[in-house]
Amino acid sequence: MATVKLLSHMATAAGTAEVEIEAATVGRLIRILEERFGDEFGTLLKACKVIVNGRSVVALKLKRTPLRPGDEVSLLPPLAGG
Amino acid sequence: MTSKLGGYMGKMLDVNLTTGKVENYWISDDDRQRFLGGKALAAKILWDELPPGVCPLSPENIMVFTTGPLTGTGAPCSARFNLSTKSVATGGIASSNCGGDLGIRLKQAGWDGLIVRGAAKQPTHLEIDGAKVRLRSARKLWGKNTEEVQAGLGRKVATAAIGQAGENLVRYAAIMVGERALGRTGVGAVMGQKKLKLITVTGGDHKVPASDETGLRESIRKWTAILKSHPTTGEQLPKYGTAGLLTGTNATKTLPTENFRKGSFKSWETISGEYMTENVLVKNSGCRACPIRCGRVVEYQKREIKGPEYETLGMLGPAIGNSSLEHVIEWNYLCDLYGLDTISTGGTLACAMELAERGLLKDDGLRFGNPEGISEMIRRIALREGIGNDLAEGAMRLAQKYGAPELAMHAKGLELAAYEPRGAVGHGLGYATANRGGCHLNGGYLVYLEALGPITMDPHTTKAKPELVVMQQNLMEAISACGSCIFTSYPVIPQLAPRWYNPHGLTAAAVDKVFQGLRFVLVSQGRLGPGALPIHPPFLPHTKALSALMGQNIHMGRFLAAGERGFVLERLFNLREGLVSADDSLPPRLTDELQDPSNPDSRVRLDVMLPRYYKVRDWDARGIPSERLLRKLGMEFALGMATRLRVDNSPHRARRMALRAREEESVQEQLKGARTAAPR
Numbered sequence: 177m178a179t180v181k182l183l184s185h186m187a188t189a190a191g192t193a194e195v196e197i198e199a200a201t202v203g204r205l206i207r208i209l210e211e212r213f214g215d216e217f218g219t220l221l222k223a224c225k226v227i228v229n230g231r232s233v234v235a236l237k238l239k240r241t242p243l244r245p246g247d248e249v250s251l252l253p254p255l256a257g258g
Numbered sequence: 259m260t261s262k263l264g265g266y267m268g269k270m271l272d273v274n275l276t277t278g279k280v281e282n283y284w285i286s287d288d289d290r291q292r293f294l295g296g297k298a299l300a301a302k303i304l305w306d307e308l309p310p311g312v313c314p315l316s317p318e319n320i321m322v323f324t325t326g327p328l329t330g331t332g333a334p335c336s337a338r339f340n341l342s343t344k345s346v347a348t349g350g351i352a353s354s355n356c357g358g359d360l361g362i363r364l365k366q367a368g369w370d371g372l373i374v375r376g377a378a379k380q381p382t383h384l385e386i387d388g389a390k391v392r393l394r395s396a397r398k399l400w401g402k403n404t405e406e407v408q409a410g411l412g413r414k415v416a417t418a419a420i421g422q423a424g425e426n427l428v429r430y431a432a433i434m435v436g437e438r439a440l441g442r443t444g445v446g447a448v449m450g451q452k453k454l455k456l457i458t459v460t461g462g463d464h465k466v467p468a469s470d471e472t473g474l475r476e477s478i479r480k481w482t483a484i485l486k487s488h489p490t491t492g493e494q495l496p497k498y499g500t501a502g503l504l505t506g507t508n509a510t511k512t513l514p515t516e517n518f519r520k521g522s523f524k525s526w527e528t529i530s531g532e533y534m535t536e537n538v539l540v541k542n543s544g545c546r547a548c549p550i551r552c553g554r555v556v557e558y559q560k561r562e563i564k565g566p567e568y569e570t571l572g573m574l575g576p577a578i579g580n581s582s583l584e585h586v587i588e589w590n591y592l593c594d595l596y597g598l599d600t601i602s603t604g605g606t607l608a609c610a611m612e613l614a615e616r617g618l619l620k621d622d623g624l625r626f627g628n629p630e631g632i633s634e635m636i637r638r639i640a641l642r643e644g645i646g647n648d649l650a651e652g653a654m655r656l657a658q659k660y661g662a663p664e665l666a667m668h669a670k671g672l673e674l675a676a677y678e679p680r681g682a683v684g685h686g687l688g689y690a691t692a693n694r695g696g697c698h699l700n701g702g703y704l705v706y707l708e709a710l711g712p713i714t715m716d717p718h719t720t721k722a723k724p725e726l727v728v729m730q731q732n733l734m735e736a737i738s739a740c741g742s743c744i745f746t747s748y749p750v751i752p753q754l755a756p757r758w759y760n761p762h763g764l765t766a767a768a769v770d771k772v773f774q775g776l777r778f779v780l781v782s783q784g785r786l787g788p789g790a791l792p793i794h795p796p797f798l799p800h801t802k803a804l805s806a807l808m809g810q811n812i813h814m815g816r817f818l819a820a821g822e823r824g825f826v827l828e829r830l831f832n833l834r835e836g837l838v839s840a841d842d843s844l845p846p847r848l849t850d851e852l853q854d855p856s857n858p859d860s861r862v863r864l865d866v867m868l869p870r871y872y873k874v875r876d877w878d879a880r881g882i883p884s885e886r887l888l889r890k891l892g893m894e895f896a897l898g899m900a901t902r903l904r905v906d907n908s909p910h911r912a913r914r915m916a917l918r919a920r921e922e923e924s925v926q927e928q929l930k931g932a933r934t935a936a937p938r
């Protein structure tokens with residue numbers, strides 16, 4: 177299970193600031209979030225930075241970045257310094 | 259000798275507090291074109307007017323207030339002005355930028371700036387009313403806080419005042435300009451040594467002359483539209499203020515926590531910009547002529563007062579383990595009243611807390627996360643009372659005194675701003691090389707490219723970081739020199755529509771590679787000189803506005819060259835005053851210890867980046883600007899000094915260190931005097 181932190185207005189869009197999600201990769205996690213929170217959330221998600229344990233996935237393996245139990249994934253929208 | 263260029267009133271005011279003499283100070287148009295104004299031009303004036311080796315806390319030190327050509331023209335965010343002097347924190351150059359009314363009022367009164375020399379015998383108020391200048395007694399104001407001193411003077415009077423911290427020569431004393439601060443580098447202590455309690459500026463109805471008024475108005479219109487349409491300047495800063503950055507710095511591990519031991523804070527939510535907006539924000543505020551308005555007005559104990567900005571939240575929040583916004587608001591207000599820089603206050607408190615945690619400093623109250631006694635400690639710092647007297651010396655000297663110099667998070671003696679550089683290593687290089695010490699803005703603010711901006715690159719790679727730091731430092735120096743707020747540089751990094759740019763997809767990886775590849779382009783551009791880049795790019799509207807204003811083609815090449823000149827001259831000033839390449843450093847915690855043990859790149863590799871940085875700048879291995887560079891920039895006047903520095907070998911270096919030690923002794927003498935005079 178990874179802990180997903182929904183930051184700034186991503187929390188408003190999802191109606192929660194934190195969720196636990198079981199996913200093997202960042203790509204899979206994004207798909208699960210889109211399915212769970214709908215299209216509008218999905219559109220906002222496209223502009224978000226995805227940060228795994230404080231590191232942007234750009235410096236990791238993008239959507240193929242593997243997730244391990246206990247990982248913390250932050251979704252950082254542009255207006256929150258993202 | 260006035261000026262043929264638009265944008266300038268043609269003369270500066272030169273006041274000697276020792277003799278009471280008031281004169282005009284003339285600048286050549288040649289210098290105006292080379293340095294524009296602001297901190298760059300102030301560096302030239304200091305270079306010309308201040309003999310090497312002067313004690314920063316002595317009547318011989320001078321204060322140079324400068325505006326930029328855009329100040330007072332109505333251009334976006336152009337209320338800014340600068341104060342440079344010799345730094346009581348670093349022994350090198352001090353510069354501090356402010357958006358209070360003083361700059362605009364100086365120009366309305368007919369002055370491009372103000373030089374203050376000497377020292378008064380008694381507390382003094384310098385009153386500038388148009389062309390009339392008077393030195394009045396400020397004995398009744400001595401001992402009062404900045405709010406009391408500035409109260410009741412009316413909206414048409416711009417003020418600059420020190421509080422008790424400046425009077426007591428605290429090494430990070432600020433000068434308050436209304437509610438805005440000339441905060442960093444201890445400029446308030448220099449003013450305090452001169453017994454100058456208050457400056458007021460009013461009178462005059464001079465208009466800033468423009469070469470092409472219509473062209474200027476048109477470029478201002480377009481410029482404002484650019485700022486309003488960019489996500490950072492059009493949405494984030496107006497909505498959350500700079501405090502909106504905190505969510506991002508926490509997520510990207512660039513939020514200094516518990517004296518920079520960590521890069522994120524578990525209780526960050528209650529001091530975030532979002533929390534402030536939802537709970538205590540009353541309205542936005544801003545410097546004059548600013549369409550962004552990043553300032554905050556918050557409710558505190560049924561009063562409306564200035565809210566904290568990001569740096570204050572970071573340094574009086576996570577840096578000392580505090581998660582209460584209410585406390586930050588209170589301490590921010592207290593610092594303003596006493597006239598203390600909030601960044602250095604937080605950095606020094608954080609250092610003291612770690613010293614106390616290790617049992618090196620005995621003071622029960624100082625503990626990470628314990629807000630008890632902080633208000634009282636701020637008072638004791640400002641009055642140099644008890645242990646407050648040690649904290650008033652700043653983190654570097656405090657940690658040295660208590661036997662653990664490695665616990666001071668500073669560069670060159672100035673406490674670091676609120677970004678943990680192991681989460682953005684280029685930003686760390688900026689801190690190490692910033693001329694005024696550990697400053698995020700003078701350092702090039704690379705964290706925006708590495709972690710916080712709309713498009714970013716790998717924050718841990720060292721590739722291209724030296725080149726990007728150089729580019730950003732020159733750019734920000736130029737923006738500051740022209741009288742504009744540094745935040746107008748944000749649109750240089752565009753927001754790309756999601757269909758073009760996916761921050762977690764392949765396009766982000768491609769952008770990262772482009773940034774890293776830029777190093778080749780940036781190096782060759784740097785070698786070409788001011789004639790290169792004869793363009794006016796839309797993301798840098800400053801160049802068109804300046805050209806219309808000044809009646810000169812200030813294209814991108816010339817604009818960046820002005821910034822580079824300012825930066826290089828400040829560097830030479832530092833070298834001349836005895837700073838050496840070893841001062842381009844950071845605490846070992848940041849260079850040697852990994853922030854994240856699973857990430858071998860999570861430390862600031864200055865050993866890799868600094869030599870490259872010197873090369874890109876065309877400085878030699880000891881960080882001395884080359885003759886070729888000085889000729890390229892038209893700075894032949896500095897060739898002699900640069901040559902002397904270059905042939906300097908170790909005995910000479912030892913002499914320079916001795917010079918700094920003598921300076922320090924002289925500072926200590928002054929401090930003894932200040933302590934006996936401190937009110938109890």
Ligand code: SF4
Pocket residue numbers: 335336337357543544545548549550551552553743744745
């Ligand atoms: S953006 Fe903020 S600091 Fe800059 S000029 Fe506007 S209000 Fe002042």
